[in-house]
Amino acid sequence: MDRPTLTSRQRLEVARLSGLMSRLTRGRLRGLDDDVRQDLLAEVSTDPAVLGVVLGALLVPEQPEWVEADADGAALVRASGADEQVAEAEAAWQRERHERRSNAGWITL
Numbered sequence: 001m002d003r004p005t006l007t008s009r010q011r012l013e014v015a016r017l018s019g020l021m022s023r024l025t026r027g028r029l030r031g032l033d034d035d036v037r038q039d040l041l042a043e044v045s046t047d048p049a050v051l052g053v054v055l056g057a058l059l060v061p062e063q064p065e066w067v068e069a070d071a072d073g074a075a076l077v078r079a080s081g082a083d084e085q086v087a088e089a090e091a092a093w094q095r096e097r098h099e100r101r102s103n104a105g106w107i108t109l
Contacts (some may be wrong), residue, residue, distance in 0.1 A: 001039050002089070002092040002093070003048065003090065004052070004056075004086045004089050004090055004093075006049065006050070006053065007078070010047060010049060010050050010053075013044055013045040013047060013050045014050055014053050014054060015023075015052065016044045016045070017041065017044050017045055017051070017054045017077075018021045018054060018057065020040060020041065020044060021054060021073045021076075021077070023057065024037050024040065024073065024076070025069035025070065025072050025073040025076075026066065026069045029032055032084025034076065034079070037076055037080055037103075038076065038079065038080050041077070041080050042080065043082040046081065047081070048081050048082060048085050048086070049069035049083050051057055051077050051080055051082035051083065052075050052083035052084065052085070052087040052090065053086060053087070053090045054082070055078060055082040055084075055087035055090070055091075055095070056084075056086065056087040056088065056090025056091040056094060057090060057091075057094055058070045058071075058073045058074040058077060059074055059087065059090075059091040059094075060094035060095055060098065061086070062098075067085075084105065
């Protein structure tokens with residue numbers, strides 16, 4: 001499965017949103033109202049493809065203890081306008097990546 005193709009600007013926004021999502025769901029910004037959280041996301045990106053890549057990554061948690069937080073983050077990113085087709089492609093790529101790492105002896109879910 002190929003990963004969704006993004007421009008360099010979009011990749012930067014994905015990185016920024018990924019960090020923000022971590023803070024919003026597991027970190028110091030956890031517990032903010034959804035309206036505030038959506039405003040914070042919109043300050044970084046409103047691009048449906050960017051949101052879709054972030055959503056796809058959230059659909060495949062890297063740690064068992066992140067499942068609930070990532071589900072909360074996924075709902076937030078969906079409500080912000082994530083492209084579901086991009087999310088499906090990213091989630092498939094993430095699953096394959098986890099499987100490759102697992103087959104190579106890496107510890108994953």
